[in-house]
Amino acid sequence: MLSEDSVFPVSGAWSPLLRVWWLRPWRPNPLLRPLDRIEAVLRIIVVVAVLVAIPVAGTLGTTAYTGAAARIRTENAAKSAVSAVITEEPQLMSSHLLEARVQWLRDGRPGTATVRVRGSAAIGDHVTVWLGPEGAPTGPPQPSNVAAMTGIGVGVVVLSGTWVVAWLLLQGTVWLLERRRRMQWDQQWRNLNRPITEDRQ
Structure with a gap:
């Protein structure tokens, strides 16, 4: 009588599959x-x-x-963009980060904040500031x-x-x-x- 071992010798790429089949619990x-x-x-x-x-x-x-x-x-x-004006000289916060004080007018109400600006920014330049539902500065819309x-x-x-x-x-x-x-x-x-x-x- 032939056994499974003699019919299906363990060799090559089929060895792991045959081992799993031989070790089936039933x-x-x-x-x-x-x-x-x-x-x-x-x-x-x-x-x-x-x-x-x-x-x-x-x-x-x-x-x-x-x-x-x-x-x-x-x-x-809930975010909206306003055009703000740089009112103070930008300050270098790190090797690649500049921050400046800006001011804007929204619905007749002024607002101020310190935001990041590009390296060539100067007093009087306009920058875009995003405001949240409470009028506070927030990040730009997420993609x-x-x-x-x-x-x-x-x-x-x-x-x-x-x-x-x-x-x-x-x-x-x-x-x-x-x-x-x-x-x-x-x-x-x-x-x-x-x-x-x-x-x-």
């Missing part, structure tokens, strides 16, 4: 130890978890993108691709995090099972190497 092979079956079941669970994580990460990424896009649209709609990057980031984090956790759990459990198998082998070798006189006593 295989009626008396040589498969309980620890081998536990490890096989664990590997199946990890594979299923990794596959399930793909659509879950996609769903969470889509949800994050939708929320971020709505938030950006709302924030951008729409920020929402896309947020969604992609969430999806990647969820997917990679799930895969890393699954891999660590698998490796840790396999290490424990392998240690248990070595202990069993040591015990069996000690039983085989007992002096014959001990069995006769």
Whole structure:
């Protein structure tokens, strides 16, 4: 009678797949130890978890993108641009950063702030200042691709995090099972190497 080993010899690129097939937990092979079956079941669970994580990460990424896009649209709609005049000499804050005091007039109400300006800015130059709903200076409107990057980031984090956790759990459990198998082998070798006189006593 031909065995699976003789029909499908372990060689080449098919070796890992054949090993997985031979170690399937439901295989009626008396040589498969309980620890081998536990490890096989664990590997199946990890594979299923990794596959399930793909659509879950996609769903969470889509949800994050939708929320971020709505938030950006709302924030951008509440921002307005005003033309401000530099009233003081720009000050060098770092090697590539200049700040200057500016003043503007909006709806008949003056406003002042210290904002970043370009390197060639001088007193009397006009700069664009973005104001929030309360009239306070804020950042410029965010581009729409920020929402896309947020969604992609969430999806990647969820997917990679799930895969890393699954891999660590698998490796840790396999290490424990392998240690248990070595202990069993040591015990069996000690039983085989007992002096014959001990069995006769």
